[in-house]
Amino acid sequence: MLTKERNEALTRVGPGTPMGELLRRYWYPVAFDEDFDSWPIKKVRLLCEDFALYRTPDGSFGIIQEKCPHRHASMVNGIVEEDGIRCGYHGWCYDKTGQCIDQPAEPENSVFKDKIKAQAGRAETLGGMIWAYIGPEPAPALPRFDVFVMDGLRDVGHSVLPCNWLQIMENSVDPHHVEYLHGRFFEFLGNQTGFEAPSAFTRAKHVKVGFDPFEWGIIKRRVLEGMSEEDDDWAIGHPLVFPEFMRVGGGGIDQMQIRVPIDDTHTWAMFYSVHHPEGAGEFAEHGPLVEYEYQWIDDDGNFIVDYIEGQDVMAWVSQGEIADRTAEHIGKSDAGVIMLRRMFKEQMKLVAEGTDPAVGFTREIHDRIDLPCEKDKFGAGASFSFQWINGGSMRYSPQKSDLLALHTDAAVARGEPNLDELMDAAGQ
Amino acid sequence: MSSAPHLRVAAETKQPVRLTGDHWWDLDRERHIRDRPKYCPDCASGIEEEGGIAVEYWEGERRIFHTWCGACGWAGDIVRVDRMIGHETER
Numbered sequence: 001m002l003t004k005e006r007n008e009a010l011t012r013v014g015p016g017t018p019m020g021e022l023l024r025r026y027w028y029p030v031a032f033d034e035d036f037d038s039w040p041i042k043k044v045r046l047l048c049e050d051f052a053l054y055r056t057p058d059g060s061f062g063i064i065q066e067k068c069p070h071r072h073a074s075m076v077n078g079i080v081e082e083d084g085i086r087c088g089y090h091g092w093c094y095d096k097t098g099q100c101i102d103q104p105a106e107p108e109n110s111v112f113k114d115k116i117k118a119q120a121g122r123a124e125t126l127g128g129m130i131w132a133y134i135g136p137e138p139a140p141a142l143p144r145f146d147v148f149v150m151d152g153l154r155d156v157g158h159s160v161l162p163c164n165w166l167q168i169m170e171n172s173v174d175p176h177h178v179e180y181l182h183g184r185f186f187e188f189l190g191n192q193t194g195f196e197a198p199s200a201f202t203r204a205k206h207v208k209v210g211f212d213p214f215e216w217g218i219i220k221r222r223v224l225e226g227m228s229e230e231d232d233d234w235a236i237g238h239p240l241v242f243p244e245f246m247r248v249g250g251g252g253i254d255q256m257q258i259r260v261p262i263d264d265t266h267t268w269a270m271f272y273s274v275h276h277p278e279g280a281g282e283f284a285e286h287g288p289l290v291e292y293e294y295q296w297i298d299d300d301g302n303f304i305v306d307y308i309e310g311q312d313v314m315a316w317v318s319q320g321e322i323a324d325r326t327a328e329h330i331g332k333s334d335a336g337v338i339m340l341r342r343m344f345k346e347q348m349k350l351v352a353e354g355t356d357p358a359v360g361f362t363r364e365i366h367d368r369i370d371l372p373c374e375k376d377k378f379g380a381g382a383s384f385s386f387q388w389i390n391g392g393s394m395r396y397s398p399q400k401s402d403l404l405a406l407h408t409d410a411a412v413a414r415g416e417p418n419l420d421e422l423m424d425a426a427g428q
Numbered sequence: 429m430s431s432a433p434h435l436r437v438a439a440e441t442k443q444p445v446r447l448t449g450d451h452w453w454d455l456d457r458e459r460h461i462r463d464r465p466k467y468c469p470d471c472a473s474g475i476e477e478e479g480g481i482a483v484e485y486w487e488g489e490r491r492i493f494h495t496w497c498g499a500c501g502w503a504g505d506i507v508r509v510d511r512m513i514g515h516e517t518e519r
Contacts, residue, residue: 001460001484005476018479327457330485338483338494342503349479349498
């Protein structure tokens with residue numbers, strides 16, 4: 001239970017709010033590289049603010065407030081120049097820092113342009129996506145997390161969800177939901193409608209859960225019935241990466257779940273997966289990224305709950321646009337949620353005091369940041385990849401058959417025993 | 429005809445029905461908010477004034493407020509106790 005004021009402080013992300021100021025110290029993906037194949041400017045919304053994201057002829061990116069400071073026409077309908085963007089209305093031109101560098105209709109000797117600076121952020125590419133930073137300078141380094149730089153088949157399902165980003169993040173430190181939402185509920189649904197739910201989830205019974213804060217967020221650990229602390233799920237676990245990611249993996253798939261706070265009541269929820277099963281051979285460096293929208297609501301307005309991420313979306317969205325935490329009843333099993341709320345408050349205070357956040361933030365340039373993440377998920381072994389592809393958001397992927405073929409060929413190359421059994425169990 | 433759940437709760441507690449919220453648990457919510465710790469047990473600063481947080485959770489019958497003080501950094505669980513029960517250990 002929280003007071004209304006605490007709930008507001010934790011969920012409002014606009015400029016000038018305590019959480020909005022904290023979140024402006026981090027980078028967010030706001031578009032895919034391929035979005036700019038046919039047109040070099042795209043409107044993006046981030047943390048309650050609208051921007052024009054643009055690609056200049058040298059292939060680099062800039063991001064600027066959507067409304068031109070002159071008379072507020074949209075820069076999304078602007079003209080991209082060598083070193084910036086020009087408003088399509090009267091031609092005021094801004095460089096990548098937002099400084100106005102040309103006002104064509106003003107007198108030639110005017111210094112008016114020197115007084116005009118638009119709000120501009122920074123934009124960089126990583127892992128086939130364009131990332132934006134809209135906070136104060138100097139900008140921190142864009143963290144090059146392992147999933148975004150590793151080689152393999154890249155597959156990204158994404159959708160805009162009508163809910164606050166925090167309730168999605170809280171789900172990432174809530175291991176017990178797996179047992180019911182993806183286990184018992186999945187099994188119940190399967191029994192009612194005639195399909196077999198993935199066994200890796202239906203047999204997940206928690207004996208113990210643990211949460212350890214670390215420099216990038218919170219490591220979540222679990223011991224399932226029949227397993228021990230020696231198993232990956234406890235010994236390694238997987239992390240919530242502060243403030244917008246969760247890193248998961250298993251069966252030759254590494255995934256970063258990304259939750260971009262568009263505004264207080266909308267989140268761009270992505271599942272960024274890299275497939276590189278052992279035995280699959282070499283992959284092209286920085287290979288193409290396949291992106292697609294996963295479906296979470298049907299034509300009648302009902303949640304689509306017959307796959308893992310659809311079940312998660314149901315739980316996130318059905319809590320309401322902003323979950324009412326003044327009326328919740330949380331227990332000991334919600335320890336991770338409590339830890340996360342405290343971590344957010346601690347980091348908000350650091351920022352309010354004028355210092356950098358201490359979690360999930362770096363000014364050091366890294367080639368690659370490796371995150372701890374279990375490989376043998378739920379002890380399910382090789383079958384986990386088939387279950388994940390068939391029973392997760394990847395079922396909407398246009399390259400689903402290629403993904404299944406990749407994992408099948410890799411299993412054959414590894415000499416995986418009982419391959420037919422594995423694939424039968426996974427419904428392939 | 430039986431009354432709606434929120435009206436029954438109100439009658440039992442002899443409190444007026446509040447119509448400002450649309451939830452049957454409004455009265456419960458108010459009680460829980462009233463009980464939260466307001467001052468740090470270590471430095472006595474106001475928990476919320478200093479940017480801290482108190483999150484209530486349940487463990488069996490116990491209501492526990494996990495509390496972090498934004499002023500001094502003290503963190504811990506504060507438990508509301510209605511009845512002290514002692515157990516004599518075996519000798």
